[in-house]
Amino acid sequence: xxxxxxxxxxxxxxxxxxxxxxxxxxxxxxxxxxxxxxxxxxxxxxxxxxxxxxxxxxxxxxxxxxxxxxxxxxxxxxxxxxxxxxxxxxxxxxxxxxxxxxxxxxxxxxxxxxxxxxxxxxxxxxxxxxxxxxxxxxxxxxxxxxxxxxxxxxxxxxxxxxxxxxxxxxxxxxxxxxxxxxxxxxx
Amino acid sequence: xxxxxxxxxxxxxxxxxxxxxxxxxxxxxxxxxxxxxxxxxxxxxxxxxxxxxxxxxxxxxxxxxxxxxxxxxxxxxxxxxxxxxxxxxxxxxxxxxxxxxxxxxxxxxxxxxxxxxxxxxxxxxxxxxxxxxxxxxxxxxxxxxxxxxxxxxxxxxxxxxxxxxxx
Numbered sequence: 001x002x003x004x005x006x007x008x009x010x011x012x013x014x015x016x017x018x019x020x021x022x023x024x025x026x027x028x029x030x031x032x033x034x035x036x037x038x039x040x041x042x043x044x045x046x047x048x049x050x051x052x053x054x055x056x057x058x059x060x061x062x063x064x065x066x067x068x069x070x071x072x073x074x075x076x077x078x079x080x081x082x083x084x085x086x087x088x089x090x091x092x093x094x095x096x097x098x099x100x101x102x103x104x105x106x107x108x109x110x111x112x113x114x115x116x117x118x119x120x121x122x123x124x125x126x127x128x129x130x131x132x133x134x135x136x137x138x139x140x141x142x143x144x145x146x147x148x149x150x151x152x153x154x155x156x157x158x159x160x161x162x163x164x165x166x167x168x169x170x171x172x173x174x175x176x177x178x179x180x181x182x183x184x185x186x187x
Numbered sequence: 188x189x190x191x192x193x194x195x196x197x198x199x200x201x202x203x204x205x206x207x208x209x210x211x212x213x214x215x216x217x218x219x220x221x222x223x224x225x226x227x228x229x230x231x232x233x234x235x236x237x238x239x240x241x242x243x244x245x246x247x248x249x250x251x252x253x254x255x256x257x258x259x260x261x262x263x264x265x266x267x268x269x270x271x272x273x274x275x276x277x278x279x280x281x282x283x284x285x286x287x288x289x290x291x292x293x294x295x296x297x298x299x300x301x302x303x304x305x306x307x308x309x310x311x312x313x314x315x316x317x318x319x320x321x322x323x324x325x326x327x328x329x330x331x332x333x334x335x336x337x338x339x340x341x342x343x344x345x346x347x348x349x350x351x352x353x354x
Contacts, residue, residue, distance in 0.1 A: 072219050075197055078253035078347055109215060112199070120254060146199035150257060153323045173198070173318040177257075184324035 057094030060084070061101075068113040082117055089121040098131045108141035115144065119151030126159060133160055137167045145174060153181045161185050189266035192230040192275070192292055193244045194309070196220040198259040198320060201313050217306045228294040228305060231280065231287075236262055242329050245321060247280055247287040249330055250343045255351060258326055260319040263312045268294055271304040283343045327351065 067081035094100070101114045115136055118124060124132075129151075136148025149167075152160045164182050169175040200216035221228060231247055233240035241260055265275050273294050280291025294305060321329070333339040334352055341352050 072215070074219060075195070075256040075258060076248075076252040076254055082254075142202050143199045150323075153257065171202070173320070177320060177322065180320075180322045184322055 054094055054096075057096060058100070060088050061094070061097065064088075064117075065110060065114075068110055068117070069107075072109065073113045073116040078120075079113075079117055082120060085117045085121050089118070089123050093124065093128065095128070098128060098135055101132070102135045108139070108143050111136075111139070112141070112143040112147035115147035115151045119147070119154035124155070126157070129155060129157060129160060130163060133163050137163070142171055142174060145169060145171075146177070149174070149178055149181055153184070156185060158185050189264045190292075191233050191235065191262050192265050192268070193233055193241065193260050193262050194220070194228070194230045195248060196259050196261045196309070196313070198313070198318050201310060212303075212306050212310050217302070221302060221306055221309065223297050223302065226295065226297045228297060228302075230263075230275075230292045230294065232265075232290045232292050233262070241319065241321070243284075243287055243290075245326065245329050246284055246333050246339060247282040247290070249326075249339075250283060250345070251281070253345045253347050255323060255326060255348050257323050258321045260321075261309050261312050262316065262319065263308050265292075267308045268305065271301070271308060273297070273301050273305060283340070284338060 064081045064084055067084070068079070071080055073079050088094075101111055115132060118132060133148050133152055136144050136151070139145055139148070149164065152164060161182055164178055164185075167178055169178055197216060197220055200220065201213065231244045233244065244260065245258060268275055274296055276293050276295050277289070278291050278293045280288045282288055282291075294301075297305070330339065330344075331352055334341055341349055344352065
């Protein structure tokens with residue numbers, strides 16, 4: 001699915017988004033974060049079926065996405081949104097979560113951040129892990145493919161080795177990382 | 188021979204959406220991987236590129252880890268920073284491993300221009316050398332070995348990762 005980058009079409013947003021209209025956004029960083037959040041929010045909260053999932057699922061997805069945009073993930077650091085992600089996964093994450101992640105906008109950094117925090121979450125079902133991995137590996141973004149392989153490394157799920165084996169990455173160091181993860185998972 | 192300096196980075200952020208031949212420097216990795224504190228950029232000195240030294244750098248840093256992940260490093264030459272007008276100072280590293288405390292370095296008095304020069308040096312080092320990545324399993328093994336050899340105590344680790352190494 002190809003999504004157009006939404007404009008600031010406030011008619012499609014709810015009251016919680018309208019408050020942003022009055023927010024002073026002065027720095028380039030904040031402007032970028034603002035635009036990113038708005039982009040995801042407009043897509044998630046639209047009623048035209050762009051993004052699937054339950055209302056509660058979309059609400060949680062948006063809240064966590066906002067946190068991931070405002071504070072990018074860093075390796076070896078626990079992200080402030082990790083507790084929320086863990087709680088959602090523990091309660092049974094929305095089965096449409098992979099679709100939300102990969103369809104809500106085209107921000108590779110956000111998709112990679114989602115894969116990172118889900119990699120650190122315990123209890124994701126095998127089907128969702130497989131879907132996240134397949135979608136991640138199919139991405140044109142090095143950042144996303146790296147995060148997808150990293151998630152498998154975190155899960156330590158040997159069932160996913162077969163998916164990694166079929167992956168032929170065009171980037172040499174990422175291909176080597178894939179081989180390393182396969183090796184480590186097989187003990 | 189010039190001193191080598193190691194900094195933890197996120198390799199993919201420096202490579203995503205940018206041609207590997209391009210000298211263009213993306214902004215995201217600069218604002219995340221080269222985050223300064225007090226206009227200082229923290230690094231660790233190593234005598235050469237041998238993996239044993241990178242393992243020591245990992246140990247020096249690991250007490251600040253709140254989660255276990257793969258770790259990417261970049262190695263730059265101190266002389267490149269100095270040639271670009273970036274001053275490098277020794278400072279005591281915040282690590283419980285005494286022998287590594289004296290290997291900590293800071294690029295100091297950084298401003299936007301000098302940080303940009305640091306970023307260009309880092310980008311060049313990434314593009315012209317083999318990427319340095321320690322996969323998660325290796326990171327865990329290095330820390331576990333250090334605990335077993337009493338170089339490091341489990342109590343030094345962040346509570347979020349401690350249980351991984353408790354017997």
